[in-house]
Amino acid sequence: xxxxxxxxxxLSSHEWMKVEEDTIVAVGISDYAQDxxxxxxxxxxxxxDSEVNQGDEVAVVESVxxxxxxxxxxxxxxxxxxxxxxxxxxxxxxxxxxEGWFFKxxxxxxxxFENLLSPEQYSEHCKD
Amino acid sequence: MTQKTALFETHLxxxxxxxxxxxxxMPINFGSQIEEHLMVRKGCGIFDVSHMTFLDFKGPGCKSFxxxxxxxxxxxLTEDGDAIYSAILNExxxxxxxxxxxxxxxxxxxxxxxATKEKVIKWIRQxxxxxxxxxxxxxxxxxxxxxxxxxxxxxxxxxxxxxxDELKNKRAFQSVxxxxxxxxxxxxxGETGVEVMIPSREVKNIWLQAVESGAxxxxxxxxxxxxxxxxxNLYGFEMNDEISPLECNMAWTVSLEDKKREFIGKKSFxxxxxxxxxxxxxxxxxxxxxxxxTDHEVFLDNNKNTKGVVTSGTYSPTLKKSIALAxxxxxxxxxxxxxxxxxxxxxxxxKPRFVKxxxxxx
Numbered sequence: 114x115x116x117x118x119x120x121x122x123x124l125s126s127h128e129w130m131k132v133e134e135d136t137i138v139a140v141g142i143s144d145y146a147q148d149x150x151x152x153x154x155x156x157x158x159x160x161x162d163s164e165v166n167q168g169d170e171v172a173v174v175e176s177v178x179x180x181x182x183x184x185x186x187x188x189x190x191x192x193x194x195x196x197x198x199x200x201x202x203x204x205x206x207x208x209x210x211x212e213g214w215f216f217k218x219x220x221x222x223x224x225x226f227e228n229l230l231s232p233e234q235y236s237e238h239c240k241d
Numbered sequence: 242m243t244q245k246t247a248l249f250e251t252h253l254x255x256x257x258x259x260x261x262x263x264x265x266x267m268p269i270n271f272g273s274q275i276e277e278h279l280m281v282r283k284g285c286g287i288f289d290v291s292h293m294t295f296l297d298f299k300g301p302g303c304k305s306f307x308x309x310x311x312x313x314x315x316x317x318l319t320e321d322g323d324a325i326y327s328a329i330l331n332e333x334x335x336x337x338x339x340x341x342x343x344x345x346x347x348x349x350x351x352x353x354x355x356a357t358k359e360k361v362i363k364w365i366r367q368x369x370x371x372x373x374x375x376x377x378x379x380x381x382x383x384x385x386x387x388x389x390x391x392x393x394x395x396x397x398x399x400x401x402x403x404x405x406d407e408l409k410n411k412r413a414f415q416s417v418x419x420x421x422x423x424x425x426x427x428x429x430x431g432e433t434g435v436e437v438m439i440p441s442r443e444v445k446n447i448w449l450q451a452v453e454s455g456a457x458x459x460x461x462x463x464x465x466x467x468x469x470x471x472x473x474n475l476y477g478f479e480m481n482d483e484i485s486p487l488e489c490n491m492a493w494t495v496s497l498e499d500k501k502r503e504f505i506g507k508k509s510f511x512x513x514x515x516x517x518x519x520x521x522x523x524x525x526x527x528x529x530x531x532x533x534x535t536d537h538e539v540f541l542d543n544n545k546n547t548k549g550v551v552t553s554g555t556y557s558p559t560l561k562k563s564i565a566l567a568x569x570x571x572x573x574x575x576x577x578x579x580x581x582x583x584x585x586x587x588x589x590x591x592k593p594r595f596v597k598x599x600x601x602x603x
Contacts, residue, residue, distance in 0.1 A: 173582065
């Protein structure tokens with residue numbers, strides 16, 4: 114399993130976010146999550162420009178094993194989706210923390226970050 | 242406590258991800274099940290299928306007994322090692338199990354599913370009655386499936402030249418037998434290949450030699466997607482006690498050739514066939530990549546009046562599409578719909594098989 118990068122924050126449901134620039138964050142799922150899911154075969158991405166709330170169900174990731182909902186770690190507007198996942202969802206398996214990002218959000222309220230888990234907390238959470 | 246095959250430690254050493262499967266601890270994959278799947282289509286994969294149940298039958302009554310409980314006719318097995326695929330039916334014509342029956346030097350061998358083991362053994366014991374035979378559960382055997390276009394190169398590593406030549410001359414569903422080893426041209430992938438039955442104590446050696454010569458260790462995950470692409474049934478999904486062979490694309494395995502043969506379930510089968518109007522198994526290919534999984538409904542019309550059910554659904558690594566087997570009412574429709582996460586997705590309806598020997602045939 115890959116190490117958890119330091120500047121990332123997590124939901125207990127295994128989504129990560131990291132600040133890209135100022136108010137823009139990228140969102141994906143953790144390496145632990147992709148490993149548990151197995152081969153990923155389909156990603157349903159959120160609609161561009163849609164407004165989402167922290168904790169909203171915004172996307173779906175489907176592996177050979179099961180389909181899982183993806184929750185947004187932050188509130189804001191979807192400003193970009195990773196359309197390369199449409200044809201090559203397996204990128205999430207090979208690069209969950211980098212190339213396998215799902216979407217980017219323009220954050221409405223960065224104080225929400227405090228509700229998220231730190232890498233240490235998330236790593237503890239995965240051991241449970 | 243789950244049972245472990247003789248290869249348990251070998252799988253762990255090869256980073257096999259182990260899961261519980263009908264009371265057995267088995268590898269689901271060794272990393273990527275999609276890569277394992279594609280390796281079988283293009284090269285060669287090896288599977289541990291020692292969780293299967295092996296039943297040996299000896300004695301003068303075993304032939305007449307098996308002709309009574311099997312829907313296919315073992316009368317057609319003319320040489321030792323010849324095999325047939327068959328169902329065991331109950332009185333109402335439902336499928337109790339599907340199996341492969343082999344003619345053996347000592348009598349016959351049935352390879353049945355592990356999930357149905359207790360039920361089928363009980364059923365057989367109930368029906369032996371006046372038949373003079375001995376049934377032995379062979380818990381000392383292991384089984385490997387070596388599948389894919391390169392299988393001959395792999396098995397040439399551990400077979401004598403004589404045995405290999407003998408095997409090359411065999412057709413599908415025939416075998417060669419040497420001492421306690423049986424190698425049959427059968428499989429569950431839609432590729433050419435063999436299945437090897439061998440005493441458990443010898444299996445590790447063969448597994449390692451096969452892997453050494455290019456067979457890729459593969460788990461139950463790839464086994465399931467391969468069989469689905471090949472349009473092969475899985476007990477408990479395409480068929481069960483209440484499903485007739487007519488409804489799960491198994492009518493071809495019910496032999497009515499010998500009109501005098503009275504096998505269990507025959508009357509119900511003939512009645513249902515005569516009456517017609519039953520659901521049949523079809524193959525579905527979806528436009529969307531979302532997988533439509535077991536028990537999901539499919540609709541043949543827009544107002545959802547005529548519907549069928551998905552028996553198995555998966556992502557097909559060969560077609561790179563979402564595919565399924567589904568039991569649907571009689572219809573000449575070529576498309577159907579399924580509702581998934583609030584969206585209607587369309588599928589084309591075809592024969593219940595998608596891939597044969599590496600080629601897409603849907």
